[in-house]
Amino acid sequence: MTTDRADHPPPDPRSKLSAPDVRARKGGLKLVMVTAYDYPTARRAAAAGIDLLLVGDSLGMAVLGYDSTVPVTMDDIIHHTRAVVRGAPGTHIVADLPFMSYQVNDAQAVENAGRLIKEGGADAVKLEGGRTMAGRVRAIVAAGIPVMGHVGLTPQSAGSLGGFRVQGRDLASARAILADAEAVAAAGAYALVVEAVPSELGELVTARVRIPTLGIGAGPGCDGQVLVVSDLLGLEDRIAPKFAKRYAELGEATRAAFAAFADDVRGGAFPDAAHSYAMKSEVAAALREAVEVTDETAAGAAGG
Numbered sequence: 091m092t093t094d095r096a097d098h099p100p101p102d103p104r105s106k107l108s109a110p111d112v113r114a115r116k117g118g119l120k121l122v123m124v125t126a127y128d129y130p131t132a133r134r135a136a137a138a139g140i141d142l143l144l145v146g147d148s149l150g151m152a153v154l155g156y157d158s159t160v161p162v163t164m165d166d167i168i169h170h171t172r173a174v175v176r177g178a179p180g181t182h183i184v185a186d187l188p189f190m191s192y193q194v195n196d197a198q199a200v201e202n203a204g205r206l207i208k209e210g211g212a213d214a215v216k217l218e219g220g221r222t223m224a225g226r227v228r229a230i231v232a233a234g235i236p237v238m239g240h241v242g243l244t245p246q247s248a249g250s251l252g253g254f255r256v257q258g259r260d261l262a263s264a265r266a267i268l269a270d271a272e273a274v275a276a277a278g279a280y281a282l283v284v285e286a287v288p289s290e291l292g293e294l295v296t297a298r299v300r301i302p303t304l305g306i307g308a309g310p311g312c313d314g315q316v317l318v319v320s321d322l323l324g325l326e327d328r329i330a331p332k333f334a335k336r337y338a339e340l341g342e343a344t345r346a347a348f349a350a351f352a353d354d355v356r357g358g359a360f361p362d363a364a365h366s367y368a369m370k371s372e373v374a375a376a377l378r379e380a381v382e383v384t385d386e387t388a389a390g391a392a393g394g
């Protein structure tokens with residue numbers, strides 16, 4: 091397999107991938123996914139030829155200011171998915187099932203997955219978990235909805251995993267993650283996020299499952315990569331995972347732009363003529379005269 095750019099030009103941004111198209115990319119041209127939560131970001135990601143957009147529950151931390159993904163609701167995800175769909179109608183869009191929207195039973199999982207498709211406009215849903223969630227994956231797939239799995243570090247259960255930390259470093263936990271990946275793939279998932287595991291394990295999972303793996307902190311051996319948009323653009327300043335490469339510093343650029351605006355307003359440099367509307371001089375003169383007459387009339391009526 092070659093990764094030469096000349097052999098693999100970016101995909102045509104107008105050709106939306108279906109779930110089977112994504113699945114067919116196993117072992118081929120690497121899949122590229124980023125998270126998106128709003129219209130302008132989705133538009134730019136689509137224009138850049140990003141293959142898949144994920145309306146992740148990282149929304150809670152990246153945009154809504156929570157300390158974890160746990161408080162995110164179905165309505166939050168639906169609201170943001172709609173905006174992303176409007177911004178990137180030609181891109182494959184995956185919406186995350188948030189914490190406790192699928193854990194209760196299969197019926198709850200199918201119903202909420204259906205809402206993300208019907209109300210949000212997503213093409214597929216993602217849920218976290220391995221062997222214990224394989225039944226949920228099977229039930230949602232049976233309802234005709236494509237499911238992306240997510241194993242390794244699963245942020246919704248960070249509490250029981252001991253925090254946001256690398257998973258699968260010892261033999262037992264590495265084998266458990268492998269078994270999780272195989273169970274989710276066997277249950278009918280069309281792709282699999284593998285988060286925060288050693289590169290060797292990311293490569294092994296990729297070799298063992300027939301569906302594409304999308305790594306995030308899982309090394310270069312996966313079938314594709316995903317990054318959280320606020321990490322990629324340098325907007326996140328609270329946490330800095332080792333795997334999160336920053337491709338821009340928009341956080342600092344944004345702060346600097348706000349500071350420059352404040353300086354201009356306070357110093358009188360903004361707005362200048364280039365950013366103001368003008369009136370014909372004769373209209374302005376007539377207006378001033380009319381206002382003066384009105385003021386004199388008003389003063390006379392008031393006995394001034």
Ligand code: KIV
Pocket residue numbers: 125144145146147148149186240283285306316318
């Ligand atoms: O919610 C999210 O952004 C995710 C990514 C970390 C894959 O699940």
